Amino acid sequence: MGQLGRERLLIIGGDAAGMSAASQARRLKGPDELEIVAFERGNFTSYSACGIPYWVGGDVDGPDRLIARTPEAHRERGIDLRLRTEVTELDPDRGRVRVRDAESGAESWEGYDKLVVATGARPVRPPLPGIDAAGVHGVQTLDDGRALIDTLTGLNGTPGRRAVVVGAGYIGVEMAEALLNRGYEVTLLNRGEQPMSTLDPDMGRLVREAMDGLGITTVAGAEVTKILTGEDGRVRAVATEDAEYPADVVVLGLGVAPETTLARQAGLPLGEYGGLLTDLSMRVRGREDIWAGGDCVEVLDLVSGRERHIPLGTHANKHGQVIGSNVAGGYGTFPGVVGTAVSKVCSLEIARTGLREKDAHAVGLRFVTVTVESTSRAGYYPGAAPMTVKMLAELRTGRLLGCQIVGREGAAKRVDIAAVALTAGMTVEQVTALDLGYAPPFSPVWDPVQAAARKAVAAVRKAGA
Template sequence: MERLVVIGGDAAGTSAASQARRRRGAGDLEIVVLERGPYTSYSACGIPYWVGGLVDGPDALIARAPEVHRARGLDVRLGTEAEGIDLDKREVAVRDTATGEAARIGFDQLVVATGASPKRPPVPGIDADGVFGVQTLDDGRALIDGLAPHRRRAVVIGGGYIGIEMAEAMKERGLDVVVLDRGAQPMSTLDPDMGVLVHEQMEAMGIDVVAGADVQGVETGPDGWVRAVVTADGTHPADLVVLGTGVRPASELARDAGLPLGDSGGIRTDLRMRVWGRDPRHDGIWAAGDCVEVLNLVSGRFQHAALGTHANKQGRVVGMNIGGEYATFPGIVGTAISKVCDLEIARTGLREKDADAAGFVYETATIESTGRAGYYPGADKMTVKMLAERASGRLLGVQIVGRDGAAKRIDVAAVALTARMTVEDLTALDLGYAPPFSPVWDPILVAARKAAQKVAQ
């Protein structure tokens, strides 16, 4: 019997395993899933909302428990950490995280789905008690357990997606919140002129945002618990510290085995998610999820993009191919949305610095509109920024900051980017209109019209 070994039991790994099982059946393929933690198939994206008390957890965040996968014919082994891949012997070296017992598991095909690792500032005290990450369900539980009534001040290090979501969670819990971000503005996935809108609105919500913060250390009290975060410009008292500093590909296992990595540190694959390269030892080796890098369809460059949407799609592609079918993952346009309290933030495509790096000559257009007809109750301001290539008018990117359903408007732009539409094409789209949902001219269309005027000059 052929054996498929999957390293990683979350979105990409279990999607690949499940699809392979569905297509191959149980007759000639044994599937072993190695997961070092106690959970499978869970939504890490939901952790901030669990911490904030908006959703239940951790069970509500688990899409499929290990016993569900086992009932479907997957040999799921929890508490089993992969420590090495031997491509010559076609074996994975593993260790039982509870007992320390070592073993080796042979494979015919291998899926590397090791996910991403949180970035931790290399400063003194960063591993102190009271400093929390939010990468796993265990992290979420530890942070909730740390929310004692006498702890009233939270410092969030990092102003990206996780950082602002955790700032909201701490605010929902009634804590005083300071966000320390090393960038000129929070949300570095936006251009600074859009990031400043997020900064201003967070301050208006009572969240103190310190831009350009150079974190130099974490101070602790006599009990070893965190008491302050030290920056180059001052010290910020803290009863809790939450890390929202982003993630990097957890690709060390692949690197040590000699598998190819890209410039971002993610595993490089082809369109079918097979590991890149002509080395015959790479036959039957696949990778998917947050440990890989992907092609950006707008810039034409490879990048790391850690999102559950990509992980699930890539895992499905891997499983279909292992199952004898043909499937590809062509790439991404870089769509992401988030929120802090009632402020919605969205982007897709390229920022100005991305367009510069890719060599585009472009124009930008920024407009203010409302999410509903201006006279309809509840209409609120929305800012849309659009980038378009100067010569062709091709849409290059869109950013949105606003309220009242602003963020999901980004999906129109994501489709337009994938279809390589021009901003002139966008102005003619037949988008839905009714006063409760949009002005006569939808904000996307207003921005496209302004961008089309600028590239035509």
């Protein structure tokens, strides 16, 4: 526990949520009032995991360029940050955690007055034969990125270098592009029929067609059964039920799951997706002295009304700000999300927010869908690029339920219009009346999102009639 008159805050996890919480708490309370100790089992803190594919692909330098604040900078602000130190057990009833020093192996108990759990997420790594072979990489932390780059560097000069990416979500398609940029022949194995399962299949098809045009081989319906290795123990191929795909390196892009092993063992409340459950202040439900944020928690989906696991750095930083305010005696809340995400494959931009068709069906909503083809600028203006916008609207009410956009430059960030409208609970008719900026270099007279909203208004009226 803290010294007399001083509280002790322990933080498990030194990335976005954990160190944002530490920094915000320190802004509000000085070292004489609040002792802050943060444990990070890796070698880096406060970094952009989202930037790892661009580091691997050579678009940005790393890892230093991906670090927002160094351990030394945190320590200078009065935060006792301990790297290579892993928390191995939580004891909420006694207000303490067991920690292990990775270098010495020494273990000890550390007491707390307040605890923040920011343990992040772990890459999905199915228990397949050969999955731990040399040359098979997950990509979640800067340490993971450095290990992958070391492998790729070791393959420099190898003729006909081949990479297999398993999984076609955000990380999978971004890593496929990164490896293509490094001169690899890339095969993307996807269990579903279309890549990007965060999109509806008709929009995912546009992504697959673009990747095919880039020279990335996308294999649909590919269920990986094992990783094949050579006599040296290194990966040599990936096997599915139907074929083998030669590989000098394999990258796993199967998504992530909340890292809540410690929380589960301690009996803290978990949701449907295995993430910690919190109230609006990010306090763990049923615990007065424990907060949680980042990729290890589930959050409220404002459109469906259900809890979801959405691992994004934007949310993690906001969670940390809220937690830091609350543990230091201030006040903050995190009301929820609408599920906005953007990505790119070379020049193709991909965006979504709100519900997909299957999400709307799952919560019992009846809806209409519309799709429009538009351009990023006025059609006559040089550089106008095509984009496809899909929109979901609720029957009878016309409430906007979701929006997906696939296109070229200027497409992805347009989804923010829909994200704001979803957060405000607007109808598609209200979206058509938004006073958006217009000039030929930036947009057609009817912005593509508003063009989709106009079509959705007509579809809702037709369905009602």
